[in-house]
């Protein structure tokens with residue numbers, strides 16, 4: 001184990017980690033659903049409300065200018081953290097789901113009947129359903145790249161599915177259910193060769209490793225703040241300037257307009273064009289604070305620590321009888337999905353909960369993936385850099401309890 | 408007994424391991440599919456009605472121990488009942504699982520159904536236990552349809 005990683009100090013930064021559940025210390029292994037928040041984020045949000053709260057872009061008074069400034073700085077800070085040069089390419093949204101909807105809504109008019117959208121079978125519902133609705137409206141054909149038995153994208157099939165009719169490829173960077181890290185640069189290059197636009201769902205990638213989004217080659221990249229140790233209700237849609245500029249508004253109202261007449265209006269440029277109404281100001285500030293915090297911990301060290309933890313967990317859990325690990329990609333983040341021969345994932349989840357161990361059980365909002373794998377669901381332990389080997393041991397003990405009931 | 412042993416009583420675990428009347432019921436007169444969108448559990452309940460009462464009931468599908476055991480117990484419990492009896496039984500079980508009052512369970516009278524009461528201490532799992540019963544009600548309704556416990 002990386003002995004230099006100051007795990008005790010880091011855990012102390014997350015107040016909730018010292019809670020007990022059913023009288024036992026919480027073992028939080030549901031980071032894929034949402035992550036816990038460090039004191040730095042909680043304080044940044046609380047400080048904003050205590051000292052700077054005001055609406056933005058509208059007041060001439062001091063507080064409003066301060067709040068506007070804080071909101072704009074948050075955007076710049078986040079742009080820098082995710083490796084994009086221009087803050088104006090960073091649109092604040094509610095989360096990954098809203099970001100996909102915004103792009104699907106904006107692109108809809110461009111599709112002709114017979115055009116194709118290339119997806120993969122491992123997508124979260126958030127990156128499936130908006131495209132299904134678009135496809136039904138516009139007569140678009142959806143294609144889905146299959147997976148290898150290890151849970152990696154079948155790249156040969158993916159390449160074969162990219163064709164002259166492919167207008168858009170939309171795929172996840174990291175699978176929420178399997179932990180697979182997809183070769184997004186290569187996938188982007190293949191799709192671009194066919195002239196397709198490329199959208200990457202980074203909801204499960206951003207929490208795990210450092211990113212230089214502008215270097216990936218895609219047109220759109222998106223993620224949710226709550227999964228990356230920031231507040232809920234805030235997320236980011238990044239788009240290449242020209243692509244963002246070519247999209248029509250998503251919602252309309254105040255703040256996104258240039259000039260309003262009684263019967264028509266003109267719209268501002270991105271990002272404001274897509275941020276109708278009062279935005280989630282404190283959320284943006286909290287998310288910027290999350291990136292500050294993560295850089296303070298050090299992305300490389302965090303990633304290395306989590307990888308060692310994943311290896312340890314894979315070995316310990318894998319050695320239990322009757323366990324099948326679902327998703328054995330060569331490159332993974334800290335996600336361990338598994339089934340137990342004798343117990344259904346929900347029964348596993350309930351018994352683990354009585355031991356204070358929080359995991360996710362079910363289809364992980366990826367029903368087509370479960371169908372593809374022929375599984376009703378899995379149990380999923382998803383790790384963050386604040387989890388420990390001792391917590392993996394607690395998971396294993398709790399699984400032994402499940403086996404005592406069900407084997 | 409602690410709450411967990413209350414939930415996973417031997418009766419429940421037994422029905423889960425060796426469910427009664429699992430499989431397609433042929434011929435059948437009524438059927439419906441029940442689905443819990445939150446967890447993806449899916450049950451198909453089939454019954455055969457003859458001379459005004461349920462001659463047989465069977466089920467197929469995927470689910471957790473609680474939903475499977477509940478379906479298995481149900482197929483035993485409703486056999487031989489007439490429509491009124493089935494409706495009464497469904498009402499009693501739903502009350503047992505979801506009623507506000509702590510239920511008084513009569514082991515003698517309720518049999519294996521009593522074992523389902525352990526689910527009350529696990530609110531996220533109540534829907535697993537009610538799924539089969541809602542689905543049976545749907546199968547016997549005027550317009551059989553799929554039901555969803557959301």
Ligand SMILES: Cc1ncc(COP(=O)(O)O)c(C=O)c1O
Pocket residue numbers: 032033094095096097098124126127172174175176201203204224365
């Ligand atoms: C891969 C992936 N995409 C999209 C989402 C949707 O994120 P949100 O619910 O925050 O909009 C999730 C959340 O689970 C996810 O895991």
